[in-house]
Amino acid sequence: MKSVELFAGGGGLAIGLEQAGFEPSLIIENNKNACRTISKNYLSKSAQIHSGDIKLFDYGSEEKEISLVSGGPPCQPFSLGGKHRAHGDDRDLFPEAVRAIRQLQPKAFIFENVKGLLRQSFSEYFEYVLLQLQYPIITKAVGESWEDHLSRLEEFHTGSTIPNLSYRVCFRLLNAANFGVPQKRERVFIVGFRSDLDVNWSFPDATHSEDALLWSKWVNEDYWDRHNIAVPMPNDKSEKIAQKLSRKYGMFPPTQRPWMTVRDALIDLPEPDSKIDNDWPNHDFKAGAKTYPGHTGSYIDEPAKTLKAGDHGVPGGENMVRYKDGSVRYFTVRESARIQTFPDDYIFEGAWGEAMRQLGNAVPVQLAKIIGRSVFQAIGRQPG
Secondary structure, eight states, X not given: OEEXXXXXXXXXXXXXXXXXXXXXXXXXXXXXXXXXXHHHHSTTSSOEEEESOGGGOOGGGSOSOOOEEEEOOOOGGGOTTSOOOGXXXXXXXXXXXXXXXXXXXXXXXXXXXXXXXXXXXXXXXXXXXXXXXXXXXXXXXXXXXXXXXXXXXXXXXXXXXXXXXXXXXXXXXXXXXXXTOSBXXXXXXXXXXXXXXXXXXXXXXXXEEHHHHHHHHHTXXXXXXXXXXXXXXXXXXXXXXXXHHHHHXXXXXOSSEEOOOXXXXXXXXXXXXXXXXXXXXXXXXXXXXXXXXXXOOEETTSOBOOOOOOGGGXXXXXXXXXXXXXXXXXXXXXXXXXXXTOOTTOOOOSOHHHHHHHHHTOOOHHHHHHHHHHHHHXXXXXXX
């Protein structure tokens, strides 16, 4: 089944969806370094890569048998750390996602965005986004305000007249750590299926849990054995955790698998050294890491904190590993790619800061694959 990827960034969502079974026929991205990354990794594949402003792209020449449209519309307008202008921000490109749905009429779509999209202050505009995705052919008139367009969409939504093209849409806030990604990364996923299809679908169930990680550390101590590390001396905190888990689960461990940690993700990577080269691509030491309030790095025996793209492409101070002795260093690009579950042969173009920007904006490949597979199976059961 063919797909179109919008706002592709470094390619995390596209790679995961391809692993789920979709065949990308078109990939659109504006950032030149990200396009170089995508081109390098998709060089021998059939996907057409469009580098440029999505507002200027004409879907008229694109083949019509598109099963899926996906992407991560730029998130700055909704970011918890941004200026929160949303619909007043020209970086809000959700209208372009709606245009793609309207013109390509795919069987399904998958869009990802930051947790800030669910802020109470954005609730009315989020409703507007969802209704546009449900009824993409109810377009905004020239000179019409978004509030007036929202009112018209609400009238269609509550009325008896159903547009020829409509989608059944749902959304959920997901934590990537609950799906085997070694990173606590919360993102909103919006999924829709064309209304003429007989699809019954729900978001996949979580496969991993924090309780299972804590059990493997403080009850059966498997975690330390797996890494050939001496079990830390128990303290009040660890003993309370063990007692709480034992009361909750009894003699049997949680049924889900343990959250993956930074140590799990980096287990077979050599420690980067500024004086010694290694054979791993994108695995170069970056000096200058230090902690400051609010930026203490990711503890090695926990899932990483959310990798960040940073302001103006400069990664935030959280993109560091923190060891037991309190020392920190920056993640290499390869380590960050592991944390985002990219394949080891996936090469990132650009300097460290630019590559980290691509990774900070990416959808974890593993999470994209899990959601993508469930959507692929749902529409794959449709006749024709």
